[in-house]
Amino acid sequence: MQFRQIDDASKLKASSCRYCGCTDKTPCLDGMDEPCYWIEQPTRTRDGVCSNLKCVTVFRRDKKQAKRVAHKQARTSARAL
């Protein structure tokens, strides 16, 4: 029964890349015929990002955008004060 519990827990949230959906068990190729690795480890609440060139590119772009949004929000709240 304990074995089954562990199995269920791993099924609950598979660690996968948020962009291409590859997992620990099924890594994709990173564009240089190497299996990908995590550049951002998946957490229980958030999917990770793998080293696939496409995923890295989108991840960097997203990060930049998030930064810009945070900056804008900070400015807006500063003006409100």
Ligand SMILES: [Zn+2]
């Ligand atoms: Zn990926």
Ligand SMILES: [Zn+2]
């Ligand atoms: Zn991958």
